[in-house]
Amino acid sequence: MEVKVKYELEFPINSSPQLLYQYISTPSGLSEWFADNVNSRGEIFTFIWEDTEERARLASRKSGEKVKFRWIDEGDKDTDYFFELKIMEDEITKDVSLLVTDFAPEDELGEAAQLWENQVADLKHVIGSV
Template identity: 70%
Template sequence: MEEKIKLEIEFPIHASPQLLYQYISTPSGLSEWFADNVNSRGEIFTFIWDDSEEKAKMLSKKSGERIKFRWLNDDADNASYFFEIKIQVDEITKDVSLIITDFIEEDEMDEAKMLWENQISDLKHVLGSA
């Protein structure tokens, strides 16, 4: 199995952290921008796009701040791979950013960056901050 590379991207977002947290941490919020539909049963979230479905386990969340998932189709021995969506507020300017952390295979890096940019663009559109 090829080692994955950590990808970290920051996106400035004009929205309150409280509102943003609803969009990154709830199935209904994630359904608005991340996937066509999202269901959860306990810690297991099911993400549905067109005709594909992926399950992820919520590893941790901190209210108003971040949520971390691991795709269940990732090998068990790669439990160190995850994706995290974190809200960061600049203490001085109060600017709000989303920090995305993901693990990508090297040959998929450009595609992954573009995918996240499109996803966050959809989120901004939903929030009215585009």
């Protein structure tokens, strides 16, 4: 199995943490920017992109702050890989940013980061933070 490395990206977003949380924690919010369609049954989320379907377990959530999804393999087992979306707010300036933690093969880090940049650009467009 291919080894993936962990990486983090931070994106400034002009939004309230409460509004942003709706877009990162609910199937309807996620399907507006992250995937073509998102369904959930309990803590299992199914992410659909064109011909691809991936399942992840909602591993943890902290209301208004972060969500963490752990990918599930073909045998319905949790993998070592996850992605986490964390909302950070500067206490003084009140600037809000989204911290993305994800994994990718080392030789695909640039592509993976570009994909997140595109996804987050969609998110900013959806919430009017352009």
